Amino acid sequence: MRVLVIGSGGREHALCWKLGQEAEVLCAPGNAGIAETCDVEKVAPEDSAAVVELAKRSEVDLVVIGPEGPLIAGLADELRSAGIAAFGPGRDGAVLEGSKAFSKRMMIEAGVPTAEYGDFTDVDDAIAFAAKMFDRGKSVAVKASGAALGKGVAICHTLEEARAALQATMVDRVFGAAGETVVVEECLYGKEFSLLTLVSGDSSWSLPVAQDYKRAFNGDRGPNTGGMGAYSPVEWLSNGLLHETEERVVAPMLAAMKKRGIDFRGVLYSGLMVSDGKPFCLEYNVRFGDPETQTILRRLGSGFAEALRAVAAGEPVPEVEVLPEAAITVVMASEGYPGKYPKGKKLLVPSELPGEVVVFHAGTSLLMHDVVTSGGRVLGVSATGGDIESARATAYRAVEDIQFAGRQYRTDIGA
Ligand code: AMP
Numbered sequence: 001m002r003v004l005v006i007g008s009g010g011r012e013h014a015l016c017w018k019l020g021q022e023a024e025v026l027c028a029p030g031n032a033g034i035a036e037t038c039d040v041e042k043v044a045p046e047d048s049a050a051v052v053e054l055a056k057r058s059e060v061d062l063v064v065i066g067p068e069g070p071l072i073a074g075l076a077d078e079l080r081s082a083g084i085a086a087f088g089p090g091r092d093g094a095v096l097e098g099s100k101a102f103s104k105r106m107m108i109e110a111g112v113p114t115a116e117y118g119d120f121t122d123v124d125d126a127i128a129f130a131a132k133m134f135d136r137g138k139s140v141a142v143k144a145s146g147a148a149l150g151k152g153v154a155i156c157h158t159l160e161e162a163r164a165a166l167q168a169t170m171v172d173r174v175f176g177a178a179g180e181t182v183v184v185e186e187c188l189y190g191k192e193f194s195l196l197t198l199v200s201g202d203s204s205w206s207l208p209v210a211q212d213y214k215r216a217f218n219g220d221r222g223p224n225t226g227g228m229g230a231y232s233p234v235e236w237l238s239n240g241l242l243h244e245t246e247e248r249v250v251a252p253m254l255a256a257m258k259k260r261g262i263d264f265r266g267v268l269y270s271g272l273m274v275s276d277g278k279p280f281c282l283e284y285n286v287r288f289g290d291p292e293t294q295t296i297l298r299r300l301g302s303g304f305a306e307a308l309r310a311v312a313a314g315e316p317v318p319e320v321e322v323l324p325e326a327a328i329t330v331v332m333a334s335e336g337y338p339g340k341y342p343k344g345k346k347l348l349v350p351s352e353l354p355g356e357v358v359v360f361h362a363g364t365s366l367l368m369h370d371v372v373t374s375g376g377r378v379l380g381v382s383a384t385g386g387d388i389e390s391a392r393a394t395a396y397r398a399v400e401d402i403q404f405a406g407r408q409y410r411t412d413i414g415a
């Protein structure tokens with residue numbers, strides 16, 4: 001099987017690494033680490049005509065679309081119209097991530113447990129709604145409705161904070177057009193986990209659960225990021241709660257999509273919070289999580305490439321082998337991320353690392369013969385072990401040996 005992976009982040013490096021065990025892999029545009037794993041082509045994911053042309057020219061059997069941007073823009077539809085099998089939903093399914101306002105409406109329609117909310121295009125209406133929430137003794141989450149690379153959410157504990165977040169999102173447009181509409185919702189408290197489900201129409205199969213760390217700094221402080229680390233399995237999550245999540249969050253959304261005639265072929269990522277012992281859906285994404293993927297794929301045995309092929313073909317989802325090991329990923333970021341950060345810092349990665357360690361590249365590129373930083377999240381250092389504790393110790397030993405100027409990482413992933 002020949003597979004083309006679209007994207008250039010840590011998630012795509014993990015996809016290329018895993019698929020490469022079972023298929024011939026090509027990636028566009030990739031990054032410096034991906035270029036060491038497989039062939040790369042300089043084609044932009046946003047240029048759908050060029051992606052279709054590349055898929056045809058390379059005679060691939062399958063295209064796996066990594067990031068949400070091209071999915072929301074309809075790349076999967078373009079590929080399918082050209083007769084090319086694609087893993088990833090079309091525009092109609094991707095709107096579940098492309099519009100948080102739409103997604104919340106779908107959740108309510110499907111009866112999925114989620115935080116009470118309102119959606120707004122007028123900043124004064126949004127402030128009035130937030131004020132009512134505070135009057136009732138609640139805090140709020142202010143969310144840009146459009147896709148904002150995981151950074152468009154602000155948790156606000158006072159009305160002043162909410163006002164500032166609404167001003168920044170809706171008026172100053174710090175997230176661009178993504179902030180045209182906002183969702184203001186009740187702030188929930190509890191532990192979070194990510195459930196990634198392979199979906200092919202009616203058929204579905206969930207990958208092992210992972211927990212992601214969204215905040216920039218230790219102890220869940222600082223601004224939201226795309227994700228600073230992850231681990232799997234999530235031992236505090238009982239089988240009962242997982243089952244309840246499948247029944248109350250995943251299944252009703254699949255049914256709601258079917259009712260709307262959406263033939264979803266890809267991965268449905270449910271972002272969940274356990275509050276008062278019940279799973280609440282914070283969001284759906286329509287792609288693999290980052291850095292959950294760098295973690296979860298380390299725990300898979302054989303059958304992953306075949307599962308993605310089957311999903312793209314609209315066939316029932318076959319199960320993938322799950323290994324008993326635990327896995328953890330620590331993200332190494334550039335100084336300043338998720339705000340402004342420098343680029344072009346030279347990376348020094350030891351050539352000899354333990355066999356349990358895989359270093360997935362995210363924001364890296366080649367400059368002459370050097371690998372240099374080119375993004376906010378630079379590397380995802382993943383390790384496996386008999387349990388989280390040993391995987392964690394191995395991952396952090398490797399992290400300490402990897403150098404670049406201004407490197408920044410959390411030291412409490414999996415602790
Ligand atoms: P989202 O992109 O909607 O998943 O939000 C990103 C992150 O913001 C989540 O992973 C949570 O950590 C936090 N968050 C989102 N919505 C809420 C909420 N209603 N209550 C508390 N935290 C939230």
Ligand code: GLY
Nearest residue numbers: 226227289290291
């Ligand atoms: N790690 C969070 C996400 O991929 O959206």
